Amino acid sequence: MTPFDPLDHPHRRRNLLTGRWVLVSPHRAKRPWQGEVGDAAPRGGPSYDPACYLCPGNTRTGGETNPDYAATLVFPNDFPALMPDTPAPNGGDDLFVSAPARGLARVICYSPDHGKTLPDLDTAAVRALIDTWADQTTELAARFDYVQVFENKGAMMGCSSPHPHGQIWASDFVPSELADEDREQAAWHRAHGDALLGEVARRELALGERVVAVNAHWLAVVPFWASWPFEVLLIARDAVARIDDLSDPARDALARMLRAITGRYDALFDCQMPYSMGWHQAPGHSAAPGAWRLHAHFYPPLLRSATVRKFMVGYEMLAEPQRDLTPEVAAARLRDVTPANGAQA
Template sequence: MSLLASTHRRKNPLTGRWILVSPHRNNRPWLGATEAPNNTTLVNYDEACPLCPTNTRANGESNPDYKYTHVFNNDFGALTPSCNDLPADNLNDDLFSADHTSGECRVMCFSPEHNKTLPELEHDALCAVVATWQAQYNELSQRYQCVQVFENKGEIMGCSQPHPHGQIWAHQHLSTEVDIEDTQQLDYFNKRGTALLADYVKKEQADGTRTVFENTHWLVVVPFWAAWPFETLLLSKDNVQHFGQLNSTQIDTLAEALKVLTTKYDNIFNCSFAYSMGWHNAPANRGQDEQHWRLHAHFYPPLLRSASIKKHMVGYEMLGESQRDLSAETAASILQAASTTHYKATAGKNHDT
């Protein structure tokens, strides 16, 4: 019996965690959404929005009249630049352990237009987004070991501000997920002499079943171990460990990959597809070879059957391990079939893939 027909578990080599896959529960013909999507129309400029150009934010500062991206220190950042004193007992306690931390949190507006998300931006605007990610990484990685670039898109993912934006958090400690991935990739490299994700790219290219998009420098797949329904992994095909190493061609082709993937997402349910996404760079300034790393981004979208029905990680997922019904291969086939022309641009017309 094949994997697509039997209940089984799949291991995520980046984390060492397992996912329970139950394809017999959901491997049936895809009928699409039955619920109407939320078609709320946003204006191009909102005078009440704290992220729109020239508007005033909560701290009294005004945004410039920016034309592409704009980055500023988060007015309500989760990290502070200086460390606070902690009780000495907590620093060495096995049961009540705490540690100092400090860092910076920034907000990055993707566009001056209040109503344009990543898939709706023109290519040059997407290139500006990637170039800004790189510039922010180059600056912050001089002071911090861990630079987390991410985006929460949609109210369903807890995003309270509709103006398209992402965040950049930087700190000296390795975040838990980056630390785990670092350990797993290093162990693999020490055993095999090759990078885990470099080998993974080759195997996915040879298989093709889970590939959503590929160009000269980037590969998008629904990973074999995906936990979320339409989870994807965006991988550098080149020997690149962090944003600082990207050249102009890699930035240009990354913009293309982002456009295609996020457009396909929106076209699955004809809605602004919610997700949390984030980039994982190799830890910075450790003074060691990071060849076990490859730059990559995770996209974790919760939507399952429509613009309003999401998968919840509850019960068994919280207490045992992740579980999914829709196989990674089925999810990939749906994304493969989705148009690369945004549904808003083809309203009232037939979609052409």
């Protein structure tokens, strides 16, 4: 029998946070590519766009006029996916089950500069954004069961405006992905007496092969179970469960880390890297709040170049996620590039 080689032989890896599996097929990375080739997303752009509905002083699609803001701007989403006062469904039965869904959605403009994405902002501006995330979390967590902070960057990820911005949705229910993470972290805590992601961080630091960047408060890795080619898991090294738990030194370190991660992304294929990024923090009614460790997921779709993307289709949609490039190779490539913005974690 040929000895197993993780760089050449198909195998499955378990996602510790969800309990689900991903198929790794490293030998497929050797095949010729004949898929879609799109346009690269260039970096930079004008600092103000009179046609942009997120720039200062401009009118949004909902009819409101933006103030002449100088830092972050938070406002209610003009077309929210959740609303606070919607009626409950009329029950149902064991077959067709529905449940109420109430909440609210807000938009967070990162800065007034239309052309500066997160890696282009200076450390002070990123720190101001982190403080906004924390303030919003404190306010909304007092009213709702879960607060989701996220960003879709780039047209490839369905972003509706090139002006750098993110969103925050608060809901009176715990979304499915978070319910899975709550269950798995609680189970680990019961069995081992410590935080799952605390142990992951310790093991990843000892191994080093999947580490992308590290500082005193944060660790960025391509996780062992990554589904996306250059996925990154950002783990708080301090025992914190929510963004608003972060100390001032941890927030300063996070500002540096966010610039370092996104700067590496932009340098990898010399383009403005698209991604979906979001924070996962303890729900209000967690099964085990002490089991939680604050973390963020980065899911960029680019695979082989600035114009070749990974599609989650076919087997990925119908069976389970599958990747060709191993997490270890992806981490080495991210680790070896110099961030496009020169940032250091």
